[in-house]
Every structure is written in C-alpha cells, then in structure tokens.
Amino acid sequence: MIKLTDSDYEMIEVLKRSGRISVTDLADALSVSRSTAQKRLERLETSEVIESYTCILAAPYQRDWVSAHVMVTVAPKTMEAIVKKLSRVTGVEEVHSVSGEFDLIVVIAAPSVQSLEAYVDNVIAIDGVERTRSSIILSTRINRRP
Numbered sequence: 001m002i003k004l005t006d007s008d009y010e011m012i013e014v015l016k017r018s019g020r021i022s023v024t025d026l027a028d029a030l031s032v033s034r035s036t037a038q039k040r041l042e043r044l045e046t047s048e049v050i051e052s053y054t055c056i057l058a059a060p061y062q063r064d065w066v067s068a069h070v071m072v073t074v075a076p077k078t079m080e081a082i083v084k085k086l087s088r089v090t091g092v093e094e095v096h097s098v099s100g101e102f103d104l105i106v107v108i109a110a111p112s113v114q115s116l117e118a119y120v121d122n123v124i125a126i127d128g129v130e131r132t133r134s135s136i137i138l139s140t141r142i143n144r145r146p
Helices: 006-017 023-030 034-046 079-086 113-124
Strands: 066-074 092-097 104-110 129-137
Touching: 006 023, 006 034, 023 034, 066 079, 066 113, 079 092, 079 104, 104 113, 113 129
Parallel strands: none
Antiparallel strands: 066 104, 066 129, 092 104
C-alpha cells in the first residue's frame, strides 16, 4: 500500500461525493492542473487505493427499501472465498468480519421483500456458508454515515 498524502485524501473525499466528476472538474475542485489530477488519480487506481466507482442512491428513492443483517457462520478456511463471492451478490452492501457466534455480518438492501428474500437465498447458497440468521431492519434510529 502506498503512503497517501493530504492531497490524495482530499482527492478521495471529492471522489466519494461525486464519483462521476470529470478530471477537469476534479482538477478545479483541487486547484491543480488537469495533468496533475489525472496522474494522481491514475496513481490511486494502479496502487489499488481506488478499487471502483459507484452509484449512491438518493434517500427518497431508497425510503421504501427493505434491509437485513444476515449473520453468517463459515466453514473453516473458506472465509476469503466466501467474501469474494459475497462481493458479487446483488443487494450486498456491506460485509463485516466479527467475533462471537457468527463470523460475518452481511448487510443486504432490496427494493422489495421478495427481492430481499432472493438476495438472502443467494448468500445461503454460497459453498462454505454453514449457518445464517437474518434480522430485518424495521427502522434506523441513528445514522451518522453520510
């Protein structure tokens, strides 16, 4: 992993707010030349600091979505393979390695209960997943994430 500079962190923050920003607008936001912004961006991508760009859905669109925490127990020595497969499962938003009775907590979001059920079934079907327990999220009382 490369050592990040304050300028790198500043670029990352701009990209987190707008992953589709053009390099020209990125350069303007950072008060650097277009070529400097392009080189810094390429450096972050090739050094695997930036893995991908994504779409963040607006809160009003997601208001009626349903989410669940799926606690997962994995077979010995299958953790990395399972996490890799989870990264490709539709609806999976977060995967947390945890201590305790379960090995992972998978956060899944879907536009309907039927979709959520299908997404959870896709998690259960992964080879090496031994046991799951799901909890549907009814409401969010505190959310400090952007």
